[in-house]
Amino acid sequence: MGSMLGDWPSFDPHNFSQLRPSDPLNPSKMTPVTYHPTHDRTIPPPNQVISSESKNIILRHLYQHADEKLRPKRAAFENLTPEQGCKHPRASASDMPPH
Amino acid sequence: MFRSHNVAARIFERQICTPAPGTSIHCARRFYENLVPSCTIYDVECPDHSFRKFTDDGRYLISFSRNHQDLIVYRPTWLSFSCKDENCHDLPLKAKRFESFFTQLYCVPLASSSEVICKDFFLYIESNQFGLFATSTAQIHDAPAVGGAIQGVPSIEKITFHLLRLEDGVILDERVFRNDYVNLAHSMGVFLYDDLLAILSLRYQTIHILQIRDSGNLVDVRAIGAFCREDDELFINSNMHVPMNHVGNGLQHNEPFSDISFLSGIKQRLLSFIFRAIWNEETDETLRIQCLKKKFYYHFQDYVDLIIWKVQFLDRHHLLIKFGSVDGGISRNADHLPAFFAVYNMETTEVIAFFSQNSAELYFLFEQFCDHFHATSKHSLYMNFISSHSNNIHAFEQLRFNKNKASSSSQFVKKMLVSLPFSCQSQSPSPYFDQSLFRFDEKLISATDRHRQSTDHPIKFILRRQPYSLKFKIKPGPENGSTDGRTKKISSFLFHPVLPLALSVQQTLFLQPSVVNIHFRK
Numbered sequence: 001m002g003s004m005l006g007d008w009p010s011f012d013p014h015n016f017s018q019l020r021p022s023d024p025l026n027p028s029k030m031t032p033v034t035y036h037p038t039h040d041r042t043i044p045p046p047n048q049v050i051s052s053e054s055k056n057i058i059l060r061h062l063y064q065h066a067d068e069k070l071r072p073k074r075a076a077f078e079n080l081t082p083e084q085g086c087k088h089p090r091a092s093a094s095d096m097p098p099h
Numbered sequence: 100m101f102r103s104h105n106v107a108a109r110i111f112e113r114q115i116c117t118p119a120p121g122t123s124i125h126c127a128r129r130f131y132e133n134l135v136p137s138c139t140i141y142d143v144e145c146p147d148h149s150f151r152k153f154t155d156d157g158r159y160l161i162s163f164s165r166n167h168q169d170l171i172v173y174r175p176t177w178l179s180f181s182c183k184d185e186n187c188h189d190l191p192l193k194a195k196r197f198e199s200f201f202t203q204l205y206c207v208p209l210a211s212s213s214e215v216i217c218k219d220f221f222l223y224i225e226s227n228q229f230g231l232f233a234t235s236t237a238q239i240h241d242a243p244a245v246g247g248a249i250q251g252v253p254s255i256e257k258i259t260f261h262l263l264r265l266e267d268g269v270i271l272d273e274r275v276f277r278n279d280y281v282n283l284a285h286s287m288g289v290f291l292y293d294d295l296l297a298i299l300s301l302r303y304q305t306i307h308i309l310q311i312r313d314s315g316n317l318v319d320v321r322a323i324g325a326f327c328r329e330d331d332e333l334f335i336n337s338n339m340h341v342p343m344n345h346v347g348n349g350l351q352h353n354e355p356f357s358d359i360s361f362l363s364g365i366k367q368r369l370l371s372f373i374f375r376a377i378w379n380e381e382t383d384e385t386l387r388i389q390c391l392k393k394k395f396y397y398h399f400q401d402y403v404d405l406i407i408w409k410v411q412f413l414d415r416h417h418l419l420i421k422f423g424s425v426d427g428g429i430s431r432n433a434d435h436l437p438a439f440f441a442v443y444n445m446e447t448t449e450v451i452a453f454f455s456q457n458s459a460e461l462y463f464l465f466e467q468f469c470d471h472f473h474a475t476s477k478h479s480l481y482m483n484f485i486s487s488h489s490n491n492i493h494a495f496e497q498l499r500f501n502k503n504k505a506s507s508s509s510q511f512v513k514k515m516l517v518s519l520p521f522s523c524q525s526q527s528p529s530p531y532f533d534q535s536l537f538r539f540d541e542k543l544i545s546a547t548d549r550h551r552q553s554t555d556h557p558i559k560f561i562l563r564r565q566p567y568s569l570k571f572k573i574k575p576g577p578e579n580g581s582t583d584g585r586t587k588k589i590s591s592f593l594f595h596p597v598l599p600l601a602l603s604v605q606q607t608l609f610l611q612p613s614v615v616n617i618h619f620r621k
Binding site for chain 1: 451474
């Protein structure tokens with residue numbers, strides 16, 4: 001490959017096949033040195049799309065904060081919410097301290 | 100980026116050099132250091148109108164007639180004149196007129212005989228060139244608290260919001276509020292975000308969300324207050340007529356809804372959020388109950404009595420709501436009264452956060468991300484360039500200086516948070532207020548459009564960068580100062596957002612005609 005690009009490797013041996021060496025008297029090998037990755041830890045996920053976060057940074061901070069507050073106290077939180085979802089008046093308030 | 104101050108040299112440099120990434124607009128704005136409104140036409144003869152402001156795209160000048168019944172819209176233009184003399188350094192007299200700079204487009208009557216236009220209220224919808232104006236009848240103080248209204252808030256018989264197409268002055272739609280009260284001064288009770296309007300009815304404690312369609316119609320989206328979701332009212336009404344036979348005092352007939360004292364709507368959401376937050380702080384049962392007693396039940400009635408003071412959008416779904424006590428809702432100086440902030444999600448009807456008025460966390464967000472409180476819609480890109488302490492080092496240094504000088508940190512935080520929630524469109528986008536370009540006395544003039552005490556001395560605008568020279572002065576009032584030095588005078592300044600053109604209006608308090616000066620670049 002020689003020339004200005006140096007002897008840098010590529011993952012595909014067929015890359016740079018159109019490149020002509022700058023010095024015709026010294027035709028260095030046309031195929032670049034080929035390296036393959038030995039693991040796939042750094043490959044991006046197949047459907048990855050990178051975009052900017054449209055949510056307001058203040059709201060992002062507040063939601064994160066709310067999540068953090070709830071997470072360690074999960075057990076207490078679950079005790080608090082009633083099991084069913086529909087609205088009906090509370091029969092008694094026995095577990096509330098007297099006002 | 101520019102090595103020279105000379106405008107021709109800067110233009111050549113601009114042809115050759117690429118600005119640093121993301122700074123092309125900042126570099127372009129530096130040409131405003133060269134083109135300044137240094138020439139003043141004093142006491143120009145102009146129609147006796149109350150000039151309100153330039154629209155944020157610079158297309159229109161909004162003014163109201165003296166009797167507050169008509170709207171007059173002008174188109175800002177630029178003067179052109181011809182001169183027969185050989186050396187024409189000074190402007191000919193016929194060019195020094197109001198009409199050289201402004202062409203009247205139309206005059207539309209907005210208020211009927213018993214109403215007046217609120218001259219402090221104006222919102223501009225840039226995408227469609229619509230303007231929102233408000234007219235109201237007289238205020239009635241000590242109005243009785245009937246029909247769901249709260250005590251202590253005056254009542255106005257009729258408030259009308261008019262949506263106009265500013266191109267031709269056609270009234271597109273109106274929305275009327277009867278026997279209600281909306282804080283119209285400086286557009287404080289109404290917030291515009293993109294095409295959504297939040298109108299806060301102080302008297303009925305309801306946030307009306309409206310959408311402005313491209314066709315010019317005002318469409319109701321929701322009303323938050325007694326009800327949160329759109330079908331809450333239907334649910335409660337359909338269950339209203341259940342006979343309450345089991346009530347202890349033996350009532351047999353149907354109880355009307357308003358007599359049942361359960362907290363509904365946003366108040367319920369707020370109190371349950373506060374309760375849960377305190378509940379989640381402690382895992383130990385006894386400590387938890389103690390905490391609740393101390394922090395929640397002790398103040399329970401105070402929390403129940405909170406009313407909504409002000410609202411702004413944070414994005415299309417989230418509102419920042421300021422709560423306070425009944426006494427401070429309409430008064431200007433409510434700073435000594437306790438206040439709280441809540442962030443509310445309109446879609447899920449959940450309260451996300453709740454802060455007291457000296458919350459360190461809220462102050463941190465205010466200090467670091469002030470610009471994000473000015474919810475920027477895609478149509479208002481110029482908002483990104485209005486100097487604030489989050490985007491400008493000079494403004495930030497000033498804030499830091501004030502913070503270090505403050506005797507009490509919590510008092511300082513409280514004072515800073517008083518400006519939240521922000522009012523929309525209250526700051527001028529003019530580059531002459533850009534703190535990176537010019538230094539000026541903020542007590543005498545600033546981007547915020549408020550009336551200020553007028554002095555006889557001109558207000559200086561000095562370059563921030565080398566050579567730190569005085570670039571131009573704005574002097575309100577007559578050229579030789581006023582003869583009467585003792586009368587209190589107030590000034591307001593209208594800066595065109597793009598052109599080197601500004602109006603200064605000086606008024607005395609005795610309804611004398613105001614003195615209007617035009618400042619422009621000759």
